[in-house]
Each structure stands twice: as structure tokens, then as C-alpha cells.
Amino acid sequence: MSTSASPHDPVTPRAKDGRAPDVFVPDGWVPMRCHADTEEVDFAIVGAGAGGATLAARLAEKGFSVVCFDAGPYWRPLEDFASDELAQEMLYWTDPRITGGADPIALAGNNCGKGVGGSTVHFSMVSLRFRPEWFKSRSKLGYGYDWPVTYEEIAPYYDQAERALSISGPVKYPWGPPRGPYPYRPHEVNAPGLILGRAADRMGIKWCSTPLATVSAPHGKSPPCVYRGYCHYGCSTNAKQSALVVWAARAVKAGAEIRDMAMVGQVETSADGARATGVRYHREGEWRVQKARNVVVSGYAIETPRLLLNSATPKHPNGLANSSGCVGAYLTTQSGPGVWATFEEDIRWSKGPPNMAVTEHWNYTDEGKDFHGGYAFMSQGPLAREWGQNLATSRGLWGEDLQRGMADYNHTMGFVPVGEVEPRACNTVTLVDDEFDQYGLKIPKVTFSYSDNDKRLIEHSVKFMGHMLDAAGGRDQWRNDDTSHLLGTCRMGDDPRTSVVNADGRSWDIPNLWVCDGSLFATTGGVNPSLTIQALALRCADRIESLARRGEL
Amino acid sequence: MTRSYPDYDVLAKWDTVSFDDKTRHVLRKRLGETPPRRFFSEEEWALMEVLCARLAPTPQRGGPVPITCWLDARLHEGDTEGYRIEGALPEAEAWHRGLKAIDEQARTDYVRPFIALDVETQVILLKRIQKGEVDARVWHGLKAGDFFTSTLLREVVGIYYAHPAAWSEMGFGGPASPRGYVRMGLNEHDPWEAREAKPGGARKPRGSGVA
Numbered sequence: 185m186s187t188s189a190s191p192h193d194p195v196t197p198r199a200k201d202g203r204a205p206d207v208f209v210p211d212g213w214v215p216m217r218c219h220a221d222t223e224e225v226d227f228a229i230v231g232a233g234a235g236g237a238t239l240a241a242r243l244a245e246k247g248f249s250v251v252c253f254d255a256g257p258y259w260r261p262l263e264d265f266a267s268d269e270l271a272q273e274m275l276y277w278t279d280p281r282i283t284g285g286a287d288p289i290a291l292a293g294n295n296c297g298k299g300v301g302g303s304t305v306h307f308s309m310v311s312l313r314f315r316p317e318w319f320k321s322r323s324k325l326g327y328g329y330d331w332p333v334t335y336e337e338i339a340p341y342y343d344q345a346e347r348a349l350s351i352s353g354p355v356k357y358p359w360g361p362p363r364g365p366y367p368y369r370p371h372e373v374n375a376p377g378l379i380l381g382r383a384a385d386r387m388g389i390k391w392c393s394t395p396l397a398t399v400s401a402p403h404g405k406s407p408p409c410v411y412r413g414y415c416h417y418g419c420s421t422n423a424k425q426s427a428l429v430v431w432a433a434r435a436v437k438a439g440a441e442i443r444d445m446a447m448v449g450q451v452e453t454s455a456d457g458a459r460a461t462g463v464r465y466h467r468e469g470e471w472r473v474q475k476a477r478n479v480v481v482s483g484y485a486i487e488t489p490r491l492l493l494n495s496a497t498p499k500h501p502n503g504l505a506n507s508s509g510c511v512g513a514y515l516t517t518q519s520g521p522g523v524w525a526t527f528e529e530d531i532r533w534s535k536g537p538p539n540m541a542v543t544e545h546w547n548y549t550d551e552g553k554d555f556h557g558g559y560a561f562m563s564q565g566p567l568a569r570e571w572g573q574n575l576a577t578s579r580g581l582w583g584e585d586l587q588r589g590m591a592d593y594n595h596t597m598g599f600v601p602v603g604e605v606e607p608r609a610c611n612t613v614t615l616v617d618d619e620f621d622q623y624g625l626k627i628p629k630v631t632f633s634y635s636d637n638d639k640r641l642i643e644h645s646v647k648f649m650g651h652m653l654d655a656a657g658g659r660d661q662w663r664n665d666d667t668s669h670l671l672g673t674c675r676m677g678d679d680p681r682t683s684v685v686n687a688d689g690r691s692w693d694i695p696n697l698w699v700c701d702g703s704l705f706a707t708t709g710g711v712n713p714s715l716t717i718q719a720l721a722l723r724c725a726d727r728i729e730s731l732a733r734r735g736e737l
Numbered sequence: 738m739t740r741s742y743p744d745y746d747v748l749a750k751w752d753t754v755s756f757d758d759k760t761r762h763v764l765r766k767r768l769g770e771t772p773p774r775r776f777f778s779e780e781e782w783a784l785m786e787v788l789c790a791r792l793a794p795t796p797q798r799g800g801p802v803p804i805t806c807w808l809d810a811r812l813h814e815g816d817t818e819g820y821r822i823e824g825a826l827p828e829a830e831a832w833h834r835g836l837k838a839i840d841e842q843a844r845t846d847y848v849r850p851f852i853a854l855d856v857e858t859q860v861i862l863l864k865r866i867q868k869g870e871v872d873a874r875v876w877h878g879l880k881a882g883d884f885f886t887s888t889l890l891r892e893v894v895g896i897y898y899a900h901p902a903a904w905s906e907m908g909f910g911g912p913a914s915p916r917g918y919v920r921m922g923l924n925e926h927d928p929w930e931a932r933e934a935k936p937g938g939a940r941k942p943r944g945s946g947v948a
């Protein structure tokens with residue numbers, strides 16, 4: 185038997201001493217350029233997820249010296265990932281956190297990963313663009329906030345991200361500005377997706393095969409998707425184009441160093457508070473300091489504001505980059521109420537990626553709404569354990585009732601939207617003053633409540649998805665409530681008084697401190713965020729390159 | 738009519754390309770080991786055994802699956818989701834307090850420990866706890882309904898549906914790597930999937946999930 189059956193001890197770093205794991209080869213290694221702590225690198229990036237790994241790869245490809253830190257392990261999917269929901273909980277961020285407000289958000293697996301690749305290691309791969317108007321939703325649609333960038337500025341980076349991720353999608357995408365075909369052919373739609381299609385056809389709305397970041401044909405060392413359906417638990421096929429497989433691999437190849445199992449506790453600043461000087465991080469049992477000319481925080485919409493707040497100094501008593509008071513504020517999520525029904529037909533929704541068909545009807549239709557904003561929704565495919573827990577906690581089933589409910593598993597189908605949520609100052613990430621994590625750092629508290637508008641959007645989506653299920657022939661409908669995707673806690677803007685960073689992700693207060701992840705979002709729109717996060721990171725890399733050329737870094 | 742998959746055994750795929758080494762390693766442990774008691778007290782453990790018998794299904798084939806020992810291991814290792822609702826007790830404390838309250842509620846209402854009640858009475862009491870219809874003094878500030886649903890039931894069900902016997906019973910495909918699936922459309926099946934029993938047994942299911 186190969187050594188691959190013994191679990192990787194996820195405490196010992198793998199990426200060190202001049203080499204990093206080869207994500208495509210069990211027990212394999214690739215050479216990695218390493219830097220001493222005392223060497224002042226061009227960029228220290230905190231977090232190797234959708235934002236951080238993308239930026240690390242592009243900056244290294246442009247010739248900058250880069251060290252990218254991640255608190256979690258550097259996985260090799262082929263040897264480390266089991267086909268098992270419970271064992272794969274190892275992918276989630278499960279450090280202590282508090283969740284509160286009128287509508288507390290479920291954390292852990294529901295939104296945040298820990299490890300190189302970040303949350304994209306266990307994400308669903310749905311890869312959609314923003315509706316162009318959303319970048320200026322205040323001026324063009326009359327609600328929310330304007331971003332400091334336009335769709336036209338981001339569009340080339342969407343193109344670049346879709347090519348880099350070999351997105352598999354339709355030849356003609358039914359919504360948005362005219363566009364060419366996706367780089368890879370669409371995936372064959374599975375049974376739940378076909379039911380969405382049938383319902384959409386009967387209701388007279390458009391639908392299509394979801395553009396997904398898993399390859400429909402071989403790409404480099406990635407074989408095509410085998411439709412095993414365990415995408416939320418890590419892809420042991422390596423078909424999924426996660427930030428681990430795509431960007432971290434590219435980053436190391438281009439000369440970046442990725443430091444796994446390295447938790448950053450503070451961004452260090454100069455005595456006068458004017459500049460960031462490096463990061464203080466915990467690895468292999470000790471605290472160390474990496475010197476850097478620039479620091480980028482890319483730790484996800486909870487850990488990014490937490491780190492900036494935890495880095496407070498006498499010069500920056502409210503945390504770094506926080507003169508606006510916006511660090512940790514305007515937290516948004518996306519609403520995700522589920523509507524479910526049983527069908528005569530055999531559906532077997534565990535086969536294939538979970539969201540193979542989509543309709544963006546209510547993202548692009550403004551009439552007939554009693555709310556601002558939009559939502560997309562997709563067919564679903566929860567696995568046994570997740571579904572059992574859903575029936576138990578949402579419907580209150582246990583014992584024989586649960587047994588009977590679960591007997592319908594292969595005949596069940598449902599829809600979940602990605603619903604736009606209003607950014608509001610009262611929804612926050614803050615520090616808990618008297619509780620500390622395993623590193624001795626103050627833990628974060630997430631406070632969230634829906635607005636009346638958010639609630640109207642949710643009810644609209646539930647009603648509409650219910651009609652869809654009826655139209656498709658579903659029986660015994662029921663609903664549950666959920667959220668996904670946290671965003672917006674260090675938003676970008678044009679005005680230093682009301683935003684944390686500018687359009688490049690550069691903080692207003694400390695010019696060599698940057699943010700590059702989902703925290704940047706000024707509004708969320710009604711699509712999953714990762715493609716936009718990656719497009720922003722790609723743009724940020726180009727902007728940094730031109731600023732450097734002009735001597736403005 | 739409850740649907741069933743009487744001749745499907747997900748473990749029959751053990752030596753096929755639906756299972757890989759890593760998955761076999763994880764499942765060998767889950768099926769072969771019984772972690773010792775480290776988190777629960779002896780009384781709590783005995784109560785948990787009864788609660789699991791009520792809350793988790795019992796597979797038609799093979800009898801109950803072990804839950805208490807794995808729950809104990811999770812709690813002992815602090816291997817849970819890490820976050821908690823504002824104002825809620827830290828997880829370990831919530832478990833100790835919640836179990837104590839369930840037992841005290843039984844003693845208050847029926848003058849007997851929970852495990853000494855007959856099954857019917859246990860079910861009635863658990864339904865009340867689920868709805869939060871309890872004596873607040875017994876629960877000492879813990880919200881009975883929340884503890885029941887978000888802590889107790891969620892964890893018990895989460896361990897039950899991680900067991901292959903539960904997958905076989907519900908016809909869930911289970912491990913699927915390196916081989917996934919080929920036939921994904923409506924009413925389409927690969928030969929290595931579960932066959933559902935047809936009412937009256939008119940059509941003999943083709944294959945049994947073995948390939």
C-alpha cells in the first residue's frame with residue numbers, strides 16, 4: 185500500500201526547505217524559492233485563497249518577490265481527500281468564533297476554508313460575472329452603493345479569470361452583455377438540473393448549464409470531472425479549478441513562496457504608524473516576523489478585518505486602515521433559503537457537481553419586484569450527511585420520521601438562490617475583548633441581521649422557486665433558511681471617509697497596506713463571488729505593476 | 738410507501754474503483770474502532786446511548802450504529818465547528834448542562850431518571866423538549882429547544898449519516914473516487930448504483946450496487 189493511506193498530520197508544515205507539495209502527484213514535490221524572515225520581500229500576502237493566491241501568482245509572474253502565508257495545510261488532493269463528508273471537515277475554519285445578531289450566520293463549513301486554496305478547496309465552482317450595472321448600483325439601479333470601478337474596467341479580468349480557470353459553460357450565455365463561448369464546453373446537465381430546465385421552460389424563463397470551475401475535458405494535469413458529487417468536501421479528482429490547483433501552483437512555479445501552517449497574528453507597522461513593515465506569524469510553535477515592503481491582507485471577510493483590528497497600535501488605536509471606521513462594517517452575505525420537493529422520478533442528486541443548472545432571471549429582470557436587488561438560483565445536490573442534518577434541524581425529524589424522510593433522498597430536488605443582501609453599517613465583524621484563540625489572539629464576532637428589503641427578496645425567491653417546483657411536478661414542498669458567502673468588511677470606494685481601500689485595494693491610511701479578497705465588495709449582487717474576487721485580484725496585480733513602474737508603490 | 742433498497746450494500750464496492758485508499762482508511766477506522774469514554778461521565782454516556790436510540794434511525798439491516806463513542810471522541814478532541822451563537826454556552830459546557838437538564842426534566846415530571854422511562858414516555862418528553870415546553874428552572878438559562886435541535890440532534894444525526902449502514906439503507910451512492918458516475922439524467926443509473934425495490938417486487942432489481 186502506498187503511504188497515501190495514512191492521513192497527513194496537518195500541524196507540520198509541508199512547504200519549506202526549498203520545496204512545496206506537488207498538488208498533482210501523491211507524495212510529490214516541486215521546487216520553491218524560499219526567503220529568510222529578515223529579507224525584506226516585496227509583498228507579504230496573508231491568506232492563500234481566492235484573493236491571495238491569485239494575487240501571489242500574478243505578482244510573482246511579474247517579477248516581485250512574494251511570501252504568501254496561510255494558516256492551514258498545503259493539501260495534495262489525490263492523497264489527502266477522502267470521499268467522506270465527516271472526515272473532510274478538516275477543510276473548514278473551525279477556530280472559535282461568535283455569531284450573533286437577529287439572524288446569526290452559520291460559520292465553519294458553510295462559508296470559510298482553512299488551507300492553501302482557501303474556501304475554493306470546498307466551494308461549488310459556480311463562476312458567474314456581476315451584472316454590469318451592479319458596479320454602479322446606486323447611480324444605475326437606485327439602491328446600494330457604487331463601486332469605484334466599472335464593469336468595463338473589470339471585464340478584461342473576468343475574461344482572464346475564466347481562461348485561467350478553464351471555465352466550462354454554455355456557448356451562448358443567456359444573460360448579460362454579448363460574450364463569446366466559455367473556454368471549455370458545458371457539462372452535461374444532471375437530473376436536478378434537468379428538472380430546473382423543465383420548470384423554467386414551463387414558466388417561460390431562461391436557464392442554462394451553469395458555468396463551472398471544473399474541467400469538462402483535460403486541462404494540463406487536471407483530468408475531466410468524473411461527476412462524483414463530493415465537491416463540497418474537496419475534489420480528489422483534481423478536476424476542480426480551485427485556487428490550490430490553479431493559482432498556488434502557478435505562484436510557486438513563478439517564484440513565490442507559500443508558507444502553510446503559518447497564522448499571521450499582526451501586521452507590523454513603523455513607529456510613526458505611517459507604513460507597514462511586515463507580518464508577525466506563528467509557525468512550528470513560535471512567533472516570527474517576516475519583513476516586507478508591502479503587506480496584503482487576503483484572509484476572507486472575517487479574518488481580514490479581524491487581523492486589521494488585532495493589529496491596533498497607539499498610532500492606530502482602532503486598528504489599521506480604519507480611520508473611516510469601516511473595517512469590519514458593512515458585512516454582507518447572500519441569502520440562501522431552500523425550497524425542496526419530492527418527485528416520482530428517480531433523481532439521485534448526489535451525482536455530479538451540486539449546482540449544474542442556473543437561472544439568472546431575477547438578476548436581469550427589474551419589473552415585478554417588491555424589493556431592490558437580484559438573485560440567481562440553482563439546482564442542488566446535498567450528500568447524505570448534510571441532507572440528514574437539514575431534515576433534522578429544519579423539519580425537526582428524528583427517529584423513524586427521519587428514516588422515512590431520508591428514504592426519499594433519491595427522489596428529492598430543490599432550489600437555493602444566491603440572494604443579494606443590503607450592505608449595512610450595523611452588520612459587523614468585531615473583536616471579542618475577553619476571549620482568545622489557540623494563538624492567544626482575540627476572537628472575532630460576526631453580527632448580522634436581515635433588513636426588511638432582504639426579507640422581501642427572500643420571500644419573493646421562495647415563492648418563485650416554489651412555483652418552479654410545482655411546474656416541474658414536485659410534491660410535498662417545504663423550505664428552510666440559510667446564508668452563504670460573507671463579503672464586504674473592508675469595502676473599496678472613492679471616498680476615504682466611507683471606505684477602507686481604493687479601487688486598487690490600497691488602503692487610504694497606510695499606502696503600503698492592501699486588501700485583496702471578498703472583503704472588498706461594496707455590494708454583493710445576486711451571484712456567487714469567487715470569479716469577481718479573482719478578477720479584482722488580477723486587476724490589482726496589473727495596477728501594482730503600473731504603479732511600481734511609475735515609482736508610486 | 739417508504740422507498741427501500743433491500744439488496745444494496747455500499748460496502749460491497751470496497752474493493753472497486755469507487756473507493757480509494759484514503760476513503761478506505763477513514764472508513765476502516767470508523768467501522769473498526771470504538772473510542773473510549775473520555776468526555777462524558779458514566780451517567781451521561783448511559784443517557785446518550787438511550788437518546789441516540791430514540792433520535793437516530795435504526796437501520797433495517799444490521800441494527801443500531803455506534804454514535805455515543807464517536808460523539809465523545811469529537812467533543813474530547815474539540816473537533817467540532819468552533820463557532821457558537823452569542824450568549825450560548827461554550828460547547829462542552831452546553832453538552833454537560835443540557836444532558837443534566839434532560840435527566841432532571843424526567844425526574845421532575847416522572848420522578849424517574851430519563852433512561853428508566855418507557856420508550857413512549859421518552860418520546861413524549863423529547864418532543865416537548867424539542868418545542869421548548871419545559872420547566873425553565875431545570876434548564877438554568879439553557880434554551881431547551883435550541884440545545885435539542887442545534888446541538889444534540891444535529892450532532893447525533895451527523896454521526897449517524899456518516900455510517901455506511903445509513904447510506905445503504907437510503908440508497909446513497911457513497912464513496913465515488915476515483916470512479917464517479919457516467920449516467921446522470923433522470924431515471925438513469927450506473928450499474929454500481931443502488932437499485933430501488935419496486936412495489937410488489939414485480940421487477941427484480943438489476944445488480945446490487947456491486948460492480
Ligand SMILES: Cc1cc2nc3c(=O)[nH]c(=O)nc-3n(C[C@H](O)[C@H](O)[C@H](O)COP(=O)(O)OP(=O)(O)OC[C@H]3O[C@@H](n4cnc5c(N)ncnc54)[C@H](O)[C@@H]3O)c2cc1C
Binds near residue numbers: 482488
Ligand atoms: C460551501 C461553499 C460553497 C461555495 N460555492 C461557491 C461557488 O460555487 N461559487 C463562488 O463563486 N463562490 C463559492 N463560495 C464562496 C467562495 O469560496 C469564497 O467567497 C471565496 O473563496 C472567498 O475568497 P477569499 O479570498 O475572500 O477567502 P478564502 O478563499 O476563504 O481564503 C482565505 C484564506 O486565508 C487564510 N487566512 C485567514 N486568516 C489568516 C491569517 N491570519 N494568517 C494566515 N492565513 C489566514 C485562510 O486559511 C484561507 O485559506 C462557496 C463557499 C462555500 C463555503
Ligand code: SF4
Binds near residue numbers: 416419422536537917
Ligand atoms: S463532481 Fe467533479 S468537481 Fe466535483 S468533486 Fe467530483 S470530479 Fe471534482
